[in-house]
Every structure is written in C-alpha cells, then in structure tokens.
Amino acid sequence: MSWPAATREDHERFCKTEGWVRVRDARGRTGTHHVTYELRLPDGRILRTRISHPPDRTTYGPRLWSHILRDQLDVTEEQFWRCVKEGVTPPRGVPPIPPDALPADLVHLLITRVGLREEEIAKMTKEEAVARLQRYWLGDT
Numbered sequence: 446m447s448w449p450a451a452t453r454e455d456h457e458r459f460c461k462t463e464g465w466v467r468v469r470d471a472r473g474r475t476g477t478h479h480v481t482y483e484l485r486l487p488d489g490r491i492l493r494t495r496i497s498h499p500p501d502r503t504t505y506g507p508r509l510w511s512h513i514l515r516d517q518l519d520v521t522e523e524q525f526w527r528c529v530k531e532g533v534t535p536p537r538g539v540p541p542i543p544p545d546a547l548p549a550d551l552v553h554l555l556i557t558r559v560g561l562r563e564e565e566i567a568k569m570t571k572e573e574a575v576a577r578l579q580r581y582w583l584g585d586t
Contacts, residue, residue, distance in 0.1 A: 480498055494517035
C-alpha cells in the first residue's frame with residue numbers, strides 16, 4: 446500500500462495522539478529550532494523524536510521519514526497512519542486489558558484465601574467473583 450508523504454503536522458499529531466510528552470520546544474528555552482517529544486515504554490525504553498518548528502504541512506523526504514519511523518517512533522508506516530487518521534495507538538508490548546477482566550488482587554484473594562482454582566475463577570464475572578469473596582468473608586464458604 447502506498448502512503449502519502451508525511452508532514453511535520455502529521456508527525457506532531459501522531460505524538461499527541463499516542464501521548465508523547467513535549468520535553469523541549471522552539472521558543473528559546475533550549476536554543477533549538479525543534480520541538481522534542483518523549484515516550485516512556487513499558488519495557489523501560491524511552492523514545493525521543495524531534496519535529497522542526499513550526500509543525501506545518503512541510504513534508505519529509507523518503508529517507509529521513511524512514512529513519513524517523515524506524516529509529517525515533519519505532520512504528521511501521523501503517524501503524525503511524527492508523528494513529529494519525531483513526532486514533533489507533535500502536536501496540537507497545539503490553540496487551541490491552543479486556544474491559545471485563547478481573548482485578549489481579551481479587552483473583553489473588555480467591556486463590557489464596559477462598560481456595561478456588563484458576564479455571565473456576567476464569568469463568569466468573571466480576572460480580573460473581575466479588576460475591577464469592579464476600580461469602581468467604583461472612584463465613585458462608
């Protein structure tokens with residue numbers, strides 16, 4: 446699939462959508478004509494990217510853009526454009542938590558205090574798990 450030429454504005458939209466933190470800007474605070482963003486990853490790495498000021502519709506050359514994607518943003522071009530156009534952030538090594546997942550401390554209590562097996566707990570809704578723990582605390586095991 447072919448992608449449009451990325452602009453500095455697209456680059457900044459990506460950073461803002463994914464939650465990168467602006468650490469330096471071009472307003473004289475660092476003596477640079479770039480805006481710098483950082484993103485702390487769950488694995489401990491810190492990504493850093495720079496955008497020439499002002500973030501406008503100026504496009505990047507193919508070689509520079511390839512470098513930015515690979516070495517600064519650590520994403521594919523498809524992941525970049527999905528984030529910019531659809532707001533879908535790239536996977537960064539941590540699987541999304543399902544909305545119906547049981548809290549880890551609740552599971553721990555059901556295993557260690559109540560004595561349930563993981564297979565039993567996996568079949569429970571959050572409401573059922575809480576009710577089961579409450580029955581244990583009330584002595585109605």
